[in-house]
């Protein structure tokens with residue numbers, strides 16, 4: 710029988726299977742100290758008390774997607790040029 714690995718959550722102090730924790734590559738055991746449920750609660754509380762951080766995250770992600778779309782357009786254009794041997798107007 711396979712042994713189920715467990716870990717104690719630093720917030721609710723419950724001993725839970727490691728599946729209940731998000732991964733964190735920088736951590737010694739490769740897992741976050743907080744369980745997923747606590748992390749969700751923590752994020753909600755954190756952003757409720759730090760609305761400016763939420764705005765930053767929103768801004769960052771919208772900029773990222775904008776950039777990504779432009780880059781994708783560029784790649785598509787290059788592919789089109791290679792395939793057809795001519796340029797086209799977007």
Ligand SMILES: [Zn+2]
Pocket residue numbers: 718719720721722723743744745746747
């Ligand atoms: Zn917890």
